[in-house]
Amino acid sequence: MDAELFPRERAQVAPGAVHVPDWLAPEAQRELLAACRDWARPPAGLRTVRTPGGGTMTARQVCLGWHWYPYAYARTAVDGDGAPVKPFPAWLGELGRRAAVAALGPQEPYAYDIALINFYDGDARMGMHRDSDEKADAPVVSLSLGDTCLFRFGNTETRAKPYTDVELRSGDLFVFGGPSRLAYHGVPWVYGGTGPTELGLSGRLNITLRVSGL
Template identity: 80%
Template sequence: MDAELFPRGRTEVAPGAVHVPDWLPPGRQKELLEACRDWARPPAGLRTVRTPGGGTMTSRQVCLGLHWYPYGYASTVVDGDGAPVKPFPAWLGELGRRAARDAYGDGAGTAGDPSPAYAYDIALINFYDADARMGMHRDSDERSDAPVVSLSLGDTCVFRFGNVTSRGRPYTDVELRSGDLFVFGGPSRLAHHGVPRVHAGTAPPELGLTGRLNLTLRVSGLPAD
């Protein structure tokens, strides 16, 4: 049976933080997955991120538009193969703008703008296998307060959405499934968040993905080179 016993609806998890289940239809998920597979290939492909303290992140990452490294942005993969970062496609920026509009609704821009035209220009794409996690952190290396758009593909995860002052409580755990959208901006733009758990083997079989992909689209606010 495909129907939900208790259908999932749009939820405002915190002021400015909105979960929209099943936002990406199956066909669009497949298209986005194929694009991610292309982006993951070298040069400037999927890599393991190393922290300044010598540790490594358990998720692997590829970037578009600008390359993120702890804790800044560059035009080349400065902590990897040194190749120029792959370009951020215009269609992905439009997808981000549509996601923000759908999450907040008409006339509900987080900065009072009735029709915000956020200029999304960077993407961080994280791949999680069954054992990968993401500790609580803030997306604070951008120079823009535009909302972050998060898209999930593949395995279901527990997404922990916290507060702006600490990595601890209060926080809310949200189940993100393949195709789900999560947008956070306004008073929640700098909230701590993380992924404490991935439920292996829960991806839609027709998607053909083992693991979880998460795409976060952001506005850098940084000057072009």
């Protein structure tokens, strides 16, 4: 009820980490979802990520520009079907630059060239981790589509407290850079069936844009 009465406002969660609610308009969400569905198709499509210890990530993933696997980047889907990674489109890089400015203010024109797209279905989660495999320190841009999630944003030293829990809904933007660029973060919970019905997505998509520095 509170969410209906009081509009959500942008918030600085930590130095360099900003949440901007409802940044993507409904039409932009539909266009981004359509693109994600195309990218998820093989070759080099949506896959299950396997960790070096033999486990699997519950969120499935597809990559653009560079293919991420634990814990490096390649030009082919080395832990999938081996196909060349799909190209990173220029319009997505421009979206990343506009998002970084919207959250953090004027930025240098970072050349975003990686997208990691995670699909959360059913009981999918994401443990606390750092985005530390890139060679550049540009801010990470995170866009949410579909179901609402509990996003846990922590500190740069440990996976444990202190951390802040943020509710990310469809269309929300979260950007972290500067002193928070290597902060631990994760998704302990996705609230099924909470996405906008008009979007036509069951589950949650998270699109993270990064600068490789490679």
